[in-house]
Amino acid sequence: MFEDYIPIAALxxxxxxxxxxxxxxxxGEFIDNQYTLEGTGLHDRVHTLGSNHRDDTWxxxxxxxxxxxxxxxxxxxxxxxxxxxxxxxxxKRGHRGEFDNDELQVCAQALCLEDMTGRPVTQGFxxxxxxxxxxxxxxxxxxxxxxxxxxxxxxTLLHTGQMPQPKYTKRCRxxxxxxxxxxxxxxxxxxxxxxx
Ligand code: SF4
Numbered sequence: 001m002f003e004d005y006i007p008i009a010a011l012x013x014x015x016x017x018x019x020x021x022x023x024x025x026x027x028g029e030f031i032d033n034q035y036t037l038e039g040t041g042l043h044d045r046v047h048t049l050g051s052n053h054r055d056d057t058w059x060x061x062x063x064x065x066x067x068x069x070x071x072x073x074x075x076x077x078x079x080x081x082x083x084x085x086x087x088x089x090x091x092k093r094g095h096r097g098e099f100d101n102d103e104l105q106v107c108a109q110a111l112c113l114e115d116m117t118g119r120p121v122t123q124g125f126x127x128x129x130x131x132x133x134x135x136x137x138x139x140x141x142x143x144x145x146x147x148x149x150x151x152x153x154x155x156t157l158l159h160t161g162q163m164p165q166p167k168y169t170k171r172c173r174x175x176x177x178x179x180x181x182x183x184x185x186x187x188x189x190x191x192x193x194x195x196x
Contacts, residue, residue, distance in 0.1 A: 004071050005066065005071050005072060005073040006071055006072055006073070006151060006154050006155055006158065007025070007072075007073060007074055008065070008072055008073065008074025008105060008108045008109060008112070009074060009105070010024075010025050010154050010158070011072075011101075011104055011105060011108050011147065011150050011151065011154055012101045012102065012104060012105040013025070013101075014150055014153060014154045014157065015100070015101035015104045015150055016101045016171060017166075017167075017169070017171055017172075017175065018153070018157065018164035019163070019164045019165065019166040019167065019181060019183075020175060020177055020181075021154065021157060021164075022157060022161075022163050022164055023177050023180065023181065024177075025154075025157075025158060026157065026158065026161045026163070029177065029180060030176075030177075031176045031177055031179070031180065032176055033174075033175075033176035035093065035094075035174055035176065036176045038093045039092070039093045042091055042092075042093050042129050043077065043091065046061060046062070046077045046078065046091050047061060047062040047075070047077070056082060056083070057080050057081065057082045058080065058081045058082075059078060059079070059080050060078070060079050061077065061078050061079075062075060062076075062077070063075065063076045063078075063079045064076075065088075065109055065112035065113060065116065066112060066115075066116065067111055067112040067115035067116070068115065069111075069115045070108075070111050070112070070115065070148070070151055071151070071155065072108055072111065072112055072151065073112075074108070074109065074112070076088045076089075076090070076109050077089060077090050077091045077127075078090075078091070078127075079113070085121075085122070086113055086117060086119060086121055087110070087113075087121055087122075087123055087124050087125065088106055088109035088110055088113060088121075088124045088125075089124065089125045089126075089127055089134075090102065090105055090106050090109065090124070090125070090126050090127070091127050091129060092126055092127070092128055092129070093128075093129055093130060094128065094130075095128060095130070095131065102126050103126070103137045103143060104143070104146060104147050104150060106124035106125070106126060106137045107124070107137065107139055107143045107144060107146075107147040108147050108151070109124065110123075110124050110139050111144070111147060111148075121139060122138075122139055123136055123137060123138055123139055124136075124137045124139065125137060165186070165190075166181045166182075166183040166186050166187075167183060168183040168184050168187060
């Protein structure tokens with residue numbers, strides 16, 4: 001059934017913070033901040049461009065991907081084919097190497113591509129719009145295992161609706177849901193409740 005397909009974007013959010021994923025995909029909350037607005041603007045531009053050839057590379061933008069095997073669905077920014085090799089390219093506004101959840105998203109897109117085409121996908125790319133840098137993402141067995149484990153975790157989250165506790169990390173500083181979540185205050189309240 002369609003509702004059993006997990007949005008690839010939810011995997012990225014879960015890897016960033018399980019509580020944020022719960023707020024967005026179970027509680028239906030979302031607030032923009034500077035980073036999310038820049039990201040939305042970037043994806044809007046990327047998703048209007050169509051397909052073309054650049055040198056020996058065929059490019060097609062805004063492709064819907066789906067995997068029956070893994071129960072995944074989502075839209076890729078760009079799919080390229082060079083020398084018979086297909087691979088996904090995901091656009092990001094941030095900086096290279098900032099967070100590994102982006103690599104997980106590329107891996108999930110590759111799993112879909114493999115399932116749809118029956119062809120092996122050995123790598124993908126992250127493209128950073130600010131620095132115009134491309135970072136190769138090697139689809140190692142470890143990254144694949146990580147993506148598959150995250151698919152299972154997100155499926156459980158969406159089916160149970162059970163809220164993971166917020167946990168304050170350095171990622172909270174850039175999180176658009178900070179004002180809803182208040183992770184440091186939630187920790188104090190929970191410590192206080194444990195005493196009584
Ligand atoms: S503020 Fe921190 S704990 Fe709360 S949703 Fe954002 S990243 Fe997660």
